[in-house]
Amino acid sequence: GWAAGLEEREGGWWPRFDRDVMVRSLAENARRSFWREWGQVACPTLLVLAQSSFIPAREAEEMLRQRPATMAMSIPGTGHDLHLEQPEILHTAVLDFLKGLCGAFSMVCW
Structure with a gap:
């Protein structure tokens, strides 16, 4: 889970990423609209x-x-990291969605 992204350093547990790099990489999401x-x-x-x-x-x-x-669907008991919190439910949801597409378009799928 999320704790795997931490490493022990002087003073406690820290994220494995550089904070400043992460802030810069997420800044566009906070400033920009993606409605278009x-x-x-x-x-x-x-x-x-x-x-x-x-x-x-x-x-x-x-x-x-x-x-x-x-x-659309909401996965119960999850927060931002739903892919880590309920990976089986997410996996099933995506597979069901893709299988539904294959049937709807008569496509040959796995």
């Missing part, structure tokens, strides 16, 4: 949200309003 890009997505989409997400409910609702064909 969201509107340009043309492929089938599965929106997976954590039960305790940092994405406000009104933003998720707007995503679905703008692209009503988007499939």
Whole structure:
């Protein structure tokens, strides 16, 4: 889980990444809107949200309003790191979504 990303150093446990590099790499997400890009997505989409997400409910609702064909789900008992907290549920959800696409388009899939 998340603790695997820590290392013991003088004074306690620290993230394995450089804080300044992480802050710079995430800065664009905090300053920029991605609504234009969201509107340009043309492929089938599965929106997976954590039960305790940092994405406000009104933003998720707007995503679905703008692209009503988007499939959405919330994974119970999860926060931002839902892929670490409930990997089996996420894996099953993505597989089911992809299998549904294969059936809907009569594609040959795994």
